Amino acid sequence: MANENTLTLIYTIGYLFFALCLIAPPTEFVSAGLTIQNVMSNYLGSEEFNFIYYHIKRSTITLLVHSLFPLGYYIGLGFFAPHLQLLTPWKTGSLWQIYLGLSCVCIIISSILAFWWTKKKFNKHPIAQQLELLGNGDSWRAVAASINIEFRRVDKFTTGTHGRRVIVTDSWVMKTSTYFVYVAHQNDIHLTLSKAEEHDTSYESLTAVQYLNFTVQGINPKLQPFTIRLNAFEFRDLKDKLSSPVRNARNIVIKQSLSDQFLEAFRQHISSNTVFRLPQGMEADTCIGCMQKESDVKLVKLCDNVEEGECVQCYCRPMWCLECMGKWFASRQDQTRPESWLGSKAPCPTCRATFCVLDVCKIAN
Template sequence: MDRPDATFTLAYMVFALCFVFTPNEFRSAGLTVQHMFSEWLGSEDISFIHHHIRRTTLTVLFHCFLPLGYYIGMCFAVQEQNLVYIHHASQGWQIYFGLSLAIQLLSCALAFYWSRRGWANHPICRALNTHALPRSSWRAVASSINTEFRRIDKFASGSTSARVIVTDTWVMKVTTYSLHVALHQDCHLTVTDSKHHSLSPELNTPVQIVTITVASINPAVKPFDIRLKSTEYVELQEKLHAPIRNATNVVIHLTMSELFLETFKSYVRLNEVHRCPSGQELEPCIGCMQVNANVKLVRLCQGDGEGECQQCYCRPMWCLTCMGKWFASRQDQQQPETWLSSRVPCPTCRAKFCILDVCPIP
């Protein structure tokens, strides 16, 4: 890519997307609003509400600056177009500069409006005001939340841009631009959806993400969704005062072994199918005795004499579920990221096999 404008455009687009959605690499490098302005934002542990009031305001300002930042960068990337002198630029660039400058000025005006009357106009403060008692204000609610957030027994889960926090009194969701707040005693939590991922972004382990809708009986509080790993579901239940309804009968896998079993099944279904010899009848699985055996161990992952896997000569005696449970039970429970690539002995003859050697029987 020889054109400097195209190179800069592509690089800036990647940077802007990463700055807005903040992948782990950007967080590790400290390229976040929360890290770069940590001194002005103050400590989240000491003043949780005021920290997020300032954070959301700065985030809006910087995200709105990105279009104007692109124009400023192009002034240096393609100096021959004289973009520094706006009256010399083409009409298209003039329109772009005007729009990006207008966006920036509007964000500054919005930030100034939010800061008036001691930040009382900020959306977070207005949301807290709906929970204030008569003759009280959002500051009393903020003080209560700040106090409870400092306690070590709170529930916290999720990334910086979508964090779930549950204290003794409050259910909160921290997002990039806002903070959702609901009282325990006023809200109903309902499991509405779940998604199973074979591999999580952080670790080489399966993960199930459960979506829970938080709806308050207070009409001024809008419903919001929280998402967390299924393995954190029990911890969340223990922190709440009311049960979580499962209206759609979502199956929640509470342990790593249950999550791994679903991943094990999905990988085995992709393996080569084993055709039994004609006339051979499949007997019930000796593990559960509920269904017929439907998997056969066949060494397919490597050639003869290579690797640790061995050929199993046992006839089909196990179903897919029981084989998956056996595979999970032989793993190091402290290192779930190694489960998919590990090898275990056959439950009958002890010949070592891996997931690639488990062949489904049609």
């Protein structure tokens, strides 16, 4: 008897583990392709091309597959522990009969729900209903088309694990979850930094990390608010993609990434250097690093290093913006000793003349 109980326990733990791996697949499962999405990829189509339809189908299938778990457990246990007589339900205990009944009810309800959702080409699906609310009179398909187009762009912001992804496009903020995709329009939301969590070691990088939680609250009260969670280092990228400001009512201090911290120190140092005036008739070009900002720094040897291997005058015309110059400078340093960076040197990205932080001048307008 004791032996049979142990077997039942082992089976139960194994089954729970298996079910959990399907509900929230660990990285190993995802890379091995053992997810519902992968197995059903033919039916689901391409997420890249048809984001909304993909997730409508994915959530429906997921619901159906998950509803099979209780019955799957029962049948498996029937083979594993024959003494319980589960495969002959009329002979087994009444508790197991109730369990079997509930498992079947679970499948029936999910099937009815899934069938209801698929009616009229998914018009009744919760995601479609949500888009209908966002459409302000337009059909949900029009909203879906606009989201699909923006999702195909390469410059969207994405973060998060498989199944819980945050996506920010030019006009939409979205989060995927097991049975739903939360969608909000950038113009109609209040984004609030609600919580920060510090973790000493991260699974990925083994250094202290800070996670930020944001609440996305739509102006339309019928839309469900949702939270998005990301590493503090990604905050800058998120902010670049958002058109409205992030509220930080609780004044949470956001940790910056090393390169952001360095850029700030770099900028501060350079603001105390002498400014460089462009000669008459000369105009600043676009920075050749980012192709976006105007070049606004010039390397002029100002420090008093004269020894061999020390700073030399650079004769290049201004071609870089301060951020790109700062990033270049940081990339040439010993990455394990960030405290030494500001006191070190780097070659000019164009002519290789050595310079230090004292030799970088802001260009005066």
